[in-house]
Amino acid sequence: MVLIMSGYGLVITALTVGIECSLFSAYLKIAGLNLIVALPTQLLIVGPISRALLIKFVKPATKPTYSV
Numbered sequence: 001m002v003l004i005m006s007g008y009g010l011v012i013t014a015l016t017v018g019i020e021c022s023l024f025s026a027y028l029k030i031a032g033l034n035l036i037v038a039l040p041t042q043l044l045i046v047g048p049i050s051r052a053l054l055i056k057f058v059k060p061a062t063k064p065t066y067s068v
Contacts, residue, residue: 002038006031 009030013019019026 002034003031005038006034009034 006027010019010023010027013026013030014023
């Protein structure tokens with residue numbers, strides 16, 4: 001996800017502000033910044049919230065009973 005969104009950020013930056021250096025170095029810079037922000041956010045905030053919501057709304061499967 002970080003790599004794809006970094007590509008999206010690179011395109012938006014190139015269209016709005018412009019890029020002064022090469023595309024590859026700009027992509028690496030954006031990917032690094034996204035990784036620094038996105039990974040802790042996913043691990044500390046979004047992950048626990050989504051797990052709590054899934055546990056609350058998705059009921060566990062019951063074992064089927066088979067009669068012979």
